[in-house]
Amino acid sequence: MKGSMICRRRGPLQGAFEVPGDKSVSHRALLFSALATSPSKVRGLLAAEDVGATRRAVEALGAVVRDEGAFVVVEPPERLSEPQDVVDCGNSGTSLRLLCGVLAAVPGLSVLTGDASLRRRPVRRVLDPLRRMGAVLHARDGDRLPPVVVRGAPLRGTRHVLEVASAQVKSALLLAGLFADGPTTVEEPHLSRDHTERMLRGMGVSLAVDGLAVTVTPGRPRGGTVEVPGDISSAAFLLCAAAALPGSRVTARNVGLNPSRTGLLDVLQAMGARVRIEPRADEGEPRGDVTVEAAPLSGTVIEGALVPRLIDELPVVMVMATQARGRTVIRDARELRVKESDRLASMGEALAAAGAKVELFEDGCAIDGPTPLGPVAVRTRLDHRVAMSMAVAQLFADGGEVHLDDVACVATSFPSFFDVLDRLCGGGR
Ligand SMILES: O=C(O)C1=C[C@@H](OP(=O)(O)O)[C@@H](O)[C@H](O)C1
């Protein structure tokens, strides 16, 4: 999957599908296993570029990672060691930020970098609180941007109050807390995804949750088996397409249903889509099957505590909103501006060029619909979610084509996306 693509599919979408493993859970499974006192087995690990970056990073720190049938086995080293070379996190913000927390405690010098997109994404949000724990880190452009240089140092247990709900920052600090001299607490303004808390606890770490505050006691996790559910953020493209394309009905099987990630299901219901959720027995993370059937949609308001629960789904929600009657308003989503691209700008520009009625705010947007979309040429800007969202937008272009200038980025999180979409569209392009 390289270079440009002309999309000319037709709906409706019909059928059942599985999506690859959850990206957030996959990163954590590799990284936490690398810190553990005994080997771990991971089933359902996402095979995509972002997780590949975390895999190479933990190998550079001394872990051995092997594919063994349906499992990926991680053998942790006695102690993590100074990487011999610069650690390239590619396009992955999660890899870079979580690694800052771990490397802060690894003796020696580490350098973290990434692709052109990642090198434009802010890191001060992890540097400043880690420094309060005694960590020694530096970054480019006045400590704002990667590459990041880290020199391992003794860390102090510290209480942090975050201004932004960010699971990456929370996780980086909790990981640093595992190596500190006393408990570390992280309090956030709204709950961000809590995979770190659940997995560390499952691996025997002493961790207490009190409302929006999480406290970790220093110590090493023990290895175990991690079951990775399908990624609801990947399923979102197909669920949103099905909700808005008349005659569609799709089922996403075995997707993660962690409540800190299911904001999209609330929004689909609020907009009028028919949604059926069938939970399966939990294996670490909650999971189940989700069926979405098209229905006339109406606009909704997305703000406050809901936003972190669907932050990565907002680009495709913007597409869906163009097909809903009335106004959809997204607020409190300034974070979209510092993802793989400025997603408010990328999506606002692409949808407006396709004929949508979009008004952008500093922290969100308003979209009035329904509007038929027209053909458009899209710059995907190294942003997988922009590429996949605009491939969905093409389904509403009434036979018109959407030109994506670069779809290689889809391999970041969902390499089989176009195959799954083709199949649900009846194989028709
Ligand atoms: O912790 C994680 O796995 C992630 C947290 C979110 O980022 P922030 O922590 O910056 O909100 C999300 O957008 C990203 O895709 C994955």
Ligand SMILES: C=C(OP(=O)(O)O)C(=O)O
């Ligand atoms: C923001 C994302 O990931 P990351 O921050 O890990 O690059 C994403 O996958 O949408």
